[in-house]
Amino acid sequence: MLKLKSLKKSYQQGLENISIFEHLDFHVDVGQRVAIMGKSGSGKSTLLSLISGIIKPDSGDIILNSVCYKELKESELNDFRATNIGFIFQNFHLVSYLNALENVMLPAKVCGIEKPKEKAIELLESVGLSHRLDHLPSQLSGGEKQRVAIARALIHNPKIILADEPSGNLDDETGNTVMNILFELIKKNNTTLILVTHSKDVAARCEKTYELAHGNLT
Numbered sequence: 001m002l003k004l005k006s007l008k009k010s011y012q013q014g015l016e017n018i019s020i021f022e023h024l025d026f027h028v029d030v031g032q033r034v035a036i037m038g039k040s041g042s043g044k045s046t047l048l049s050l051i052s053g054i055i056k057p058d059s060g061d062i063i064l065n066s067v068c069y070k071e072l073k074e075s076e077l078n079d080f081r082a083t084n085i086g087f088i089f090q091n092f093h094l095v096s097y098l099n100a101l102e103n104v105m106l107p108a109k110v111c112g113i114e115k116p117k118e119k120a121i122e123l124l125e126s127v128g129l130s131h132r133l134d135h136l137p138s139q140l141s142g143g144e145k146q147r148v149a150i151a152r153a154l155i156h157n158p159k160i161i162l163a164d165e166p167s168g169n170l171d172d173e174t175g176n177t178v179m180n181i182l183f184e185l186i187k188k189n190n191t192t193l194i195l196v197t198h199s200k201d202v203a204a205r206c207e208k209t210y211e212l213a214h215g216n217l218t
């Protein structure tokens, strides 16, 4: 499903070149749920950004669903990402001037999904927010915002969800509820999940947990 082959990635910080990955190999099977843990600054978000194609490796290959990113033009990669990947972020990243329903419909519009409104309403129902359709993000609690973000991440039936510390800004109880919802929905759809988390409890819900340190996943 996902293969990373000998990935190399470094950042230029002023005069300094900071190496994040030298020869990273990694693979995830279809429907697998994988947790990634590791200290702050170890490169977890960089890894997700590489997998999403938002940033490019210095060398090496990223292959998702047999498609090698290197072989796509920028516009093709953007379309590929929009169609195949769903994102969930620690800070929710909802569009502030769109209500819950409109936020969830956004990716569906980009992908040209049929009946986006019906699908968005259905998903918001399944995350327990049918009473919040016309609320703006500022009118929602943190847990509610993340439930909207989960619905948004799933509306286009992505093959894979990339989640970067999705419960990091929520209290334990709310985080737990939100994770229950996420895991229930991805199980139902057999969606592959790569989940960055600092919580051992959250990681324990996944089939595999990797530790990222010194550019290696173990």
Ligand SMILES: Nc1ncnc2c1ncn2[C@@H]1O[C@H](COP(=O)(O)OP(=O)(O)O)[C@@H](O)[C@H]1O
Pocket: 011, 012, 013, 018, 020, 038, 039, 040, 041, 042, 043, 044, 045, 046, 047
């Ligand atoms: N765009 C960037 N330019 C320069 N350095 C960066 C950039 N993004 C991240 N870094 C550096 O790369 C390292 C890994 O960052 P990141 O992937 O965000 O780690 P994590 O998510 O594990 O906390 C950090 O030292 C960070 O400062």
Ligand SMILES: [Mg+2]
Pocket: 044, 045, 046, 164
């Ligand atoms: Mg990070």
